[in-house]
Amino acid sequence: MWDGEAAWAALPTVLEGFGITLVATVLGFGVALLLGLVLALVGRAAPRWVAGPVNAAAAFVRSTPLLVQLFAAWVLVPALDALVLGVLVLGVHYAAYLSEVYRTGIDSVPKGQWEACTALSLPRRRVWRAVVLPQAVRNVLPPLGNYAVSMFKETPLLSVITVHEMFHEASSFGSTHFAYLESFTLAAAVFLLASWPTSVLVRRLEARLAKGA
């Protein structure tokens, strides 16, 4: 049954794993934010012979499981450090989704905003940077937040390519100390403690934006 001492002993290991989980999430989401933006811009503004293949690649990534992508990358690029590889695969996988989110955001910017930019002769770059993207991103902050939470919750998959994230650490502690119940309960509690407040924040943000604050 529940062994308080074992749980106490597992805590440092689990927290260390949590550190890696956080790093993977933050870096992975950073990659996804940037790459997703690039994908959205290419899909919107690049000539068709560039946009077509890029959109197809993104659709392909969206339609295959993250787990499969992790394994495939691990097999194809064995030289890369597992964490680096994990961050990249997470980033690319989520970028394929975030590009759609960005696109929705860009489409939500009214036509009149573009026309005002033309009337002011603003250069294309400036139109995107100063007018369209700030409004587009603002309009999609809640879905972006939700994807961040969901990426966080998917990091245990990285354990299959030997990244020492929290689930991996909990699992190895469990097997060496015969304390799966304690170590997994701790890991679950940490996930809950971290993602619940974040979800609440995202929902608040959503409500605030809906009010047009």
Next chain:
Amino acid sequence: MRREPEDTVAGPEDGVAGTVEAVRFDRVTKRFGEHTVLDGLDLAVGRGERVTLIGPSGSGKTTILRLLMTLERVTEGVIHVAGEPYSHMPSGHGERGAGAGPGGPDPKAGLVPASERYLAARRRGIGMVFQHFNLFPHMSVLENVVEAPVHVLREGKEAAAARARELLGMVGLADKVDARPTRLSGGQQQRVAIARALAMRPEILLLDEVTSALDPELVAEVLDVLRDVARATDITLLCVTHEMGFARDVSDRILMFDRGRIVESGRADQLLDEPTHERTRAFLRAVR
């Protein structure tokens, strides 16, 4: 020709003022699919002239302004601005070879449709105020006005801000510089939009039903500002409005449109007081 002169609000020091047309439509046709909105329109506007376009909804007034702002492209014909081709460019201008027409009276002889790059340089002299303001909601009032002078005219931030404050003072919004546009009334927003357009020092200002979206009690404050602009500058004005009092006050000439054609044109008081065409009379009865 790539660069517009920096100071372009006033015209007289240009030397050629009055001698060159600000705008000329040369047999301009605009179609949306099968629907012909403008059909071989000829129209000339002198430098500093104030022209008001009136006519029933759907007659093509907005399309004329949008063509000038390059928000639409002509289907046929050529638009000239300040004596130079505008919707088109000389075929030697770089991109694309000439599709030189069959000479003679072809307005397009030696011209090809303007490239985006050509337009980017030439549209700077033209500003537009829209029916629905189209202010940037995520920027403060001051940032709205400063944006283009800083990033298009390359004015210094300080100088641009100082001039923006001056313009905002002129439109009666000196105390709103830090406000978000969404916190302002429609009339205030439209006055910001006017200041924003003027900050680019346009030679030609296009006004498309700028009071149509406003509550009636807010119309006067916007029209008063525009009367001031008309009085204090010699900017060329092309204006679409249903406010006949305003049209009378500011216009040198009023053009009555119907179905993409000019039905009648004349001095403001003349056209409003003694319209000769039955369509004009019917229209004026309807809007009064």
